[in-house]
Amino acid sequence: MGRWRQAPRPLGLLLAAILVGIVGRCDGGISSAYVRKAEKTIDMPLDSDVFRVPPGYNAPQQVHITQGDLDGTAMIISWVTEDEPGSSEVLYGTDENNLDLSAEGLYTRYKFYNYTSGYIHHCTISNLKHDTKYYYAIGIGDAIRKFWFISPPEVGPDVPYTFGLIGDLGQSYDSNITLAHYESNPNAQAVLFLGDLSYADKYPYHDNVRWDTWGRFVERNAAYQPWIWTAGNHEIDYAPELVRKSETPLIHYA
Numbered sequence: 540m541g542r543w544r545q546a547p548r549p550l551g552l553l554l555a556a557i558l559v560g561i562v563g564r565c566d567g568g569i570s571s572a573y574v575r576k577a578e579k580t581i582d583m584p585l586d587s588d589v590f591r592v593p594p595g596y597n598a599p600q601q602v603h604i605t606q607g608d609l610d611g612t613a614m615i616i617s618w619v620t621e622d623e624p625g626s627s628e629v630l631y632g633t634d635e636n637n638l639d640l641s642a643e644g645l646y647t648r649y650k651f652y653n654y655t656s657g658y659i660h661h662c663t664i665s666n667l668k669h670d671t672k673y674y675y676a677i678g679i680g681d682a683i684r685k686f687w688f689i690s691p692p693e694v695g696p697d698v699p700y701t702f703g704l705i706g707d708l709g710q711s712y713d714s715n716i717t718l719a720h721y722e723s724n725p726n727a728q729a730v731l732f733l734g735d736l737s738y739a740d741k742y743p744y745h746d747n748v749r750w751d752t753w754g755r756f757v758e759r760n761a762a763y764q765p766w767i768w769t770a771g772n773h774e775i776d777y778a779p780e781l782v783r784k785s786e787t788p789l790i791h792y793a
């Protein structure tokens with residue numbers, strides 16, 4: 540059960556192979572001269588706009604998607620509910636006003652020192668058509684939230700598909716500028732995330748509340764495009780003085 544569900548491992552290799560193939564064959568060019576400034580900046584405070592909890596009782600938050608199979612016909616939808624489990628069902632379809640398909644997911648939660656996570660839901664939707672806009676809805680009652688994504692094209696030679704590469708994002712004011720820069724590219728279709736997501740581990744007691752803020756921060760993009768994860772050293776969260784090794788959040792990533 541991954542909090543940030545990893546795509547099936549061979550997919551990563553496949554993507555790497557595709558990427559190397561593309562790089563080897565054509566010149567993608569440099570899309571922008573943007574360089575994030577080198578100086579360290581401070582983290583956005585807990586009451587920042589980007590960390591706002593969505594309105595409504597038990598509203599789904601931290602919504603994010605990742606590719607759910609090797610050829611791009613499945614998507615894993617993940618989100619967190621804070622007050623109670625609620626529903627793990629995803630309604631979806633190609634007609635915004637008629638979400639005629641549904642899938643049932645599962646939820647999990649974990650503890651880290653004195654932090655207890657919300658209910659972390661994962662639901663895989665399968666048999667998707669390629670290169671198609673899907674709408675999806677999660678949540679119950681007045682807290683239903685709707686999103687959309689475009690499924691990847693069919694795998695083949697010379698199929699255009701534009702990935703963003705982001706790593707070490709964190710949650711500083713500059714992280715926000717980096718994400719805004721990525722969003723400003725209208726061609727971007729998916730993110731290959733190179734590890735080191737929230738940097739929650741640099742807080743006292745590895746305050747996992749900073750995982751929740753991070754999830755809310757990236758939702759504005761990660762709910763609409765598959766972010767394909769790899770774990771970095773900051774995901775190890777090794778703190779034997781706080782928790783037994785078997786309880787570190789690492790087990791929630793693998």
Ligand SMILES: *[C@@H]1O[C@H](CO)[C@@H](O)[C@H](O)[C@H]1NC(C)=O
Nearest residue numbers: 652653654655743744746748
């Ligand atoms: C966890 O423990 C730390 C240190 O005692 C404290 O500052 C923090 O408020 C506690 N958090 C919770 C959720 O109890």
Ligand SMILES: *[C@@H]1O[C@H](CO)[C@@H](O)[C@H](O)[C@H]1NC(C)=O
Nearest residue numbers: 583587588589712715716719
């Ligand atoms: C983060 O960036 C977004 C988009 O540019 C902006 O609306 C928001 O106010 C920024 N928030 C912070 C805390 O910098």
